[in-house]
Amino acid sequence: MVARTTRRYYMLGGKGGVGKTSCAASLAVRFANSGHPTLVVSTDPAHSLSDSFAQDLTGGALAPVEGTDSPLFALEINPEKSREEFRTINQKNGGTGVKDFMDGMGLGILADQLGELKLGELLDTPPPGLDEAIAISKVIQFLEAPEYSMFSRIVFDTAPTGHTLRLLSLPDFLDASIGKILKLRSKIASATSAIKSVFGQEVQQQDAANKLEQLRERMVKVRELFRDTESTEFIIVTIPTVMAISESARLHSSLQKESVPARRLIVNQVLPPSSSDCKFCAIKRKDQARALDMIKSDPELMGLNIMQAPLVDMEIRGVPALKFLGDIVWK
Ligand SMILES: Nc1ncnc2c1ncn2[C@@H]1O[C@H](COP(=O)(O)OP(=O)(O)OP(=O)(O)O)[C@@H](O)[C@H]1O
Structure with missing residues (x-):
C-alpha cells in the first residue's frame, strides 16, 4: 500500500461504529510515517476525526495533524454547507419564478420537464448519500488546486454503509439531472431573449450555467474515481459479529x-488470545471465532484479503495510539 509514489485513494466504509474512523486515521498515520504526504478526509456528517486524532480539526479547511514524520493533513467537509451551495446554483436555474414565467410565455412543456427533475424537493429532503456525493465532489474540486498536489495518499473516512451504497448510484442520477437542466436552459435561452429578465443579467446566467456544468463534471469524476482500479481501493471495515458481517x-x-x-476486509475489535480467560471472555472469544468462520465460508467475503485488528484495552485516541493500531493492521 505504501510502495507506489503515484497518488492513491483509499475509501474506508462499513456499518456504524465498527471503527471506520480509527482504521482510516491509523492508515493515514501509517502512510505519513512511510514518507507519503497524506490527506485524510471525513465525509461522514458525524465527524469524528478530531476525536480520533485528539486535535481540533474542525473548520472545513486543511488542518495539519501534529506528530507524524511526513505531513499529514485532515479535512472535515461540512456536507450541509456543500448542499447549500448546490441549492443556490439550482435555484438560479430551476426556481418557481422560472416555471411561472415559462408558463406565461407558452413554454409550459419545458416548465413541466423542469418540474419533473424534482431537484428542489431532493434538496429539501435529501436522500442519504446526496450530502456525501456533494462532499466528495467538493474534495475533487479541492484536489484540482495546486496546494493539494503534494498529497500522494488520500484516505476517506466515509459515512455508514447505507449512505455509501446510495452514494454509488447518485453520481449517475445527478449527472443525468444536471445534464437535463443544462440542456433545458440552453433551449429556453434560445427560445426567447426575454428570459434574461428572469435569470437576471446574462453574465449571471452564464455563471450559474458554468457552475452547474462544473458540478456535473465533478460528479462524473467522483464516479470515475470510485471505479478506477489503478488509483482507488474501497476497504470494508467490520467486526466479528453476525450482523456486521x-x-x-x-x-x-x-x-x-x-x-x-x-x-x-478489516475485521476490527478481535479479542486477543489470553492464557487466563474469564468466563465472559471465553464465551465472547468463541462467539467471535464463529463469526470469523462465517467470513471464511461467505461466498461474498471469502475471496477478500482478511486483516485482523485486535480489540485494545483502551480507547484509540491520538497519533501514538493510532500508530500502534496501524502498525498491527496495515502490514
Ligand atoms: N480495535 C479497537 N480497540 C478498541 N477500541 C476501538 C477499536 N476500534 C475502534 N475502537 C473504539 O470504538 C469507538 C468507535 O470507533 P470509530 O469512531 O472509529 O468507529 P466508526 O465506525 O468510525 O463510527 P461511526 O460510524 O460513528 O463514524 C471509538 O471509541 C474507538 O476508539
Missing part, C-alpha cells in the same frame, strides 16, 4: 455490482 457481505456485493475495486 452480513452487512459487509451486502456492501461487498453492491461494490462489485458498481465495479468499485474492493480487495481488503
Whole structure:
C-alpha cells in the first residue's frame, strides 16, 4: 500500500461504529510515517476525526495533524454547507419564478420537464448519500488546486454503509439531472431573449450555467474515481459479529455490482488470545471465532484479503495510539 509514489485513494466504509474512523486515521498515520504526504478526509456528517486524532480539526479547511514524520493533513467537509451551495446554483436555474414565467410565455412543456427533475424537493429532503456525493465532489474540486498536489495518499473516512451504497448510484442520477437542466436552459435561452429578465443579467446566467456544468463534471469524476482500479481501493471495515458481517457481505456485493475495486476486509475489535480467560471472555472469544468462520465460508467475503485488528484495552485516541493500531493492521 505504501510502495507506489503515484497518488492513491483509499475509501474506508462499513456499518456504524465498527471503527471506520480509527482504521482510516491509523492508515493515514501509517502512510505519513512511510514518507507519503497524506490527506485524510471525513465525509461522514458525524465527524469524528478530531476525536480520533485528539486535535481540533474542525473548520472545513486543511488542518495539519501534529506528530507524524511526513505531513499529514485532515479535512472535515461540512456536507450541509456543500448542499447549500448546490441549492443556490439550482435555484438560479430551476426556481418557481422560472416555471411561472415559462408558463406565461407558452413554454409550459419545458416548465413541466423542469418540474419533473424534482431537484428542489431532493434538496429539501435529501436522500442519504446526496450530502456525501456533494462532499466528495467538493474534495475533487479541492484536489484540482495546486496546494493539494503534494498529497500522494488520500484516505476517506466515509459515512455508514447505507449512505455509501446510495452514494454509488447518485453520481449517475445527478449527472443525468444536471445534464437535463443544462440542456433545458440552453433551449429556453434560445427560445426567447426575454428570459434574461428572469435569470437576471446574462453574465449571471452564464455563471450559474458554468457552475452547474462544473458540478456535473465533478460528479462524473467522483464516479470515475470510485471505479478506477489503478488509483482507488474501497476497504470494508467490520467486526466479528453476525450482523456486521452480513452487512459487509451486502456492501461487498453492491461494490462489485458498481465495479468499485474492493480487495481488503478489516475485521476490527478481535479479542486477543489470553492464557487466563474469564468466563465472559471465553464465551465472547468463541462467539467471535464463529463469526470469523462465517467470513471464511461467505461466498461474498471469502475471496477478500482478511486483516485482523485486535480489540485494545483502551480507547484509540491520538497519533501514538493510532500508530500502534496501524502498525498491527496495515502490514
Ligand atoms: N480495535 C479497537 N480497540 C478498541 N477500541 C476501538 C477499536 N476500534 C475502534 N475502537 C473504539 O470504538 C469507538 C468507535 O470507533 P470509530 O469512531 O472509529 O468507529 P466508526 O465506525 O468510525 O463510527 P461511526 O460510524 O460513528 O463514524 C471509538 O471509541 C474507538 O476508539
